Amino acid sequence: MPMWSRLMEFHRYPQKKMERKIRKMSVDISVQSQVEEQLQSLINLQELESLAQSLLNDLDFSESELSIRITDDEEIRVLNQQYRSKDMPTDVLSFALFDEPIEFSFDEDVSEVGQESQRPQDLLGDVVISLDTACRQAKEQGITPRDEVIKLLIHGLLHLLGYEHENVPDEDAQLMAAKEEDLFERFGRRG
DSSP states (O other), X not given: OOHHHHHHHXXXXXXXXXXXXXXXXXXXXXXXXXXXXXXXXXXOHXXXXXXXXXXXXXXXXXXXXXXXXXXXXXXXXXXXXXHHSOOSOOXXXXXXXXXXXXXXXXXXXTTSTTOBOOOTTTEXXXXXXXXXXXXXXXXXXXXXXXXXXXXXXXXXXXXXXXXOOSSSOHHHHHHHHHHHHHHIIIIISOO
């Protein structure tokens, strides 16, 4: 089951124990059927998955799980209303699976043999991107929709890692912007 569809379960029951899987990084990409054809003409899903895995590796989260949802303005508007009380579409939303800062780690419950709690660094969360908004913004900025989707993925991923740009000191917002630009220059640009 994609992480984004398990989101509410984790937010309601963050202490729930899960069987720990021995695995390398995992990137799950789901695409809303209404935007699937349009997305295929803009960016290859294997390229997007590979890029996400490279980003996780570079950010020292190589064993983390990340879910990416590509959707339309209507679905993201509903999510934006539900979680941010803003009844309008937006370009990207990030849903961390844990409310604690990323440095937080759970104490191991040794009473459950063979089980470990999922740590925040293992399950990062979900990044939801509106393809409709990405295409509009790309046109406004004079860049390709592919580049805008990648920029939004980077932006959303940084939010999952604790970076902020709203309601924070200017230096924090500048740090996030610099990190976004650095990651895009190194991973997003076609060679």
